[in-house]
Amino acid sequence: MNRKVADKAAPTLIGAATAPVAVGLPVYNGEPYLAAALASLLAQRDVDFELWIGDNCSTDGTEELCREAARHDDRIRYRRRERNIGPTANHNRLVHEARSRYFTWAASDDAYEPDRLHKMVAALADRPDAVLAFTSARQIDSGGRTVGHWHNPCRTDHVDPVVRIRDLIGLEHENYHCYGLYLRDVLTKTHLLPPVKNNDRILIAELALYGRFVEVREELLLHRLHEQRLTQSVSARDWYRTQRTDGRRLVLPNVEEAGWYLRAIAGAPLRRQDRVLALLALRPWVRENAAPMARNVARAALDGARMAASASGRLLGK
Structure with a gap:
């Protein structure tokens, strides 16, 4: 569903239904890749979703890009933080601001294939015992060229929670599970992202103790590798x-x-x-x-x- 609005938006309906999927996009000075990320998210097919943007007081053109996009698409909820609250708090606040059944974080420098959200929703609907759905990924460089591929090596679908956490901690892997689609009520029972650098790995290990993950073995996430990524630059x-x-x-x-x-x-x-x-x-x-x-x-x-x-x-x- 693609709910477009005219340049002059109509008043928001009181009590309007929340979309079943919320995409949380935390961003700080994301201008180099943000337009492409927004375009790929807004082009998602056959899924009703809201896009929550948490702008951590960007000083580049991020705010203008987001406000312009929000003027033309009423699925966007733009929030500029009152101050820079740091990346971890910005990620976690989006979880609490959204109210949808399903939640996912999107990175301002990544992109999605058009069916990614739909296929993750369908995967969770088919597996009521799962708490997270994720997809394989194609790694791209700053220019969008393919530089690698990621497929999950961990037994995250195993019935035993100890097997799941043992693989996530003991096996060498890129933790792209964190870009998956969560059951938001289960996600909020965890500690969310703690204030340490490798917090995504801690969260996914914790979540694996709450339930199984379901995998869509298609490269629907385009994860961008570049030198300006926060985790790589410090x-x-x-x-x-x-x-x-x-x-x-x-x-x-x-x-x-x-x-x-x-x-x-x-x-x-x-x-x-x-x-x-x-x-x-x-x-x-x-x-x-x-x-x-x-x-x-x-x-x-x-x-x-x-x-x-x-x-x-x-x-x-x-």
Whole structure:
């Protein structure tokens, strides 16, 4: 369905029905690829959806692009944040702003094939035990040329939640599951995206403890790889310093990731035995991150000592 409006929009109907699908598009200075992303989303076929845009106080032409698109298509809900709240909070706020049965995040530099939303909705409708539907992906470069392909290597459809989380944590893979279509009421039972750099992997591991995923084995997501991507352009430590808004000065990236994995397992609807097995499934992650966690603690101790010495010096100088 493509609900177009005239240049002079009619008043919004009070109590108008919410579309069954909400697409959340968080963006900050997305002008280089945003027009293409919007065009591919608005061209989705055979699906009734709303597009919620969370603009994190962009300083380029993002606002103008979004407002112009919203003037011509009443499926768009544009929200410019009151301040830059950081990428994680912007993603999570969109989940709460939307009210649809199904929810998906879209990236401002990606694109969809025209049937992607429809096929994910159909996949979830056919599988009432599933909590997420996702598709295979084609990786493209800044110019739209194909540079790779992604197909899910994990047993995310397995009946055993421990098998699902064991694969998601233990196997090497690109986590494109996070661009899938969620049951929003289940998504809101998780911690959503925690304030750490690899938060999408933590969320998907947590969600796998709530239910099975259903896969559409078609390359319907066009995921763009370019040097300006946030995850590629900053280290974990710099991500904390530049993107977090909680005011913390001591940075322990790997330690905090471990804490969020533990919270995810502790809050999931598991039997006691499965909870223990899910904790044991973290062993590959712990082995890989043991040395970085030790460095986190050592560096935090040094940073804390420097801050204490600096504060003491300021007091003595008064």
